[in-house]
Amino acid sequence: MELPQRRESALAYTVDSRWRNRSEFPNGRREIVAFLQRKWERELDYRLIKGLWAFDGDRIAVRFAYEWHDAAGNWFRSYGNENWEFDAHGLMRRRFASINDLAIEQSDRKYHWPLGRRPDDHPGLDDLGL
Secondary structure, eight states: OOOOSOHHHHTTEEEEEEEEETTBOOBHHHHHHHHHHHHHHHSEEEEEEEEEEEEETTEEEEEEEEEEEOTTOOEEEEEEEEEEEEOTTSOEEEEEEEEEEEEEOGGGOOOOSOSSSOOTTSOOTTTTTO
8 A cells, every 4th residue: 555645644544444525435544545645636735724613522523624726727715514533542433524616716715825734823714704
């Protein structure tokens, strides 16, 4: 199994983890790693903001919006909600994501920080009206 460039994140899932992401249903770490590799090759210059919605025990719900462009230079903002469940070791056991993509003009982008971690002083989802 060849791991994606972001090796440490690929190892954050249980071997038998189950996902739903849009219309894909990868099961197990191997399929999830392959899914992530395809995603990272398609969604370029990815910048993400997540906000905690709720949590209880081993489950977390978040909402998010991220901006990215494809190889042709078309920009998108993707919105959604994720539900996560973790095992006793903190590895993700299940992830269910509902995501909608909106084509945007480059001039409509709201995330302008350099690639990498979002700066602490950058507005969050509520501040940006998302």
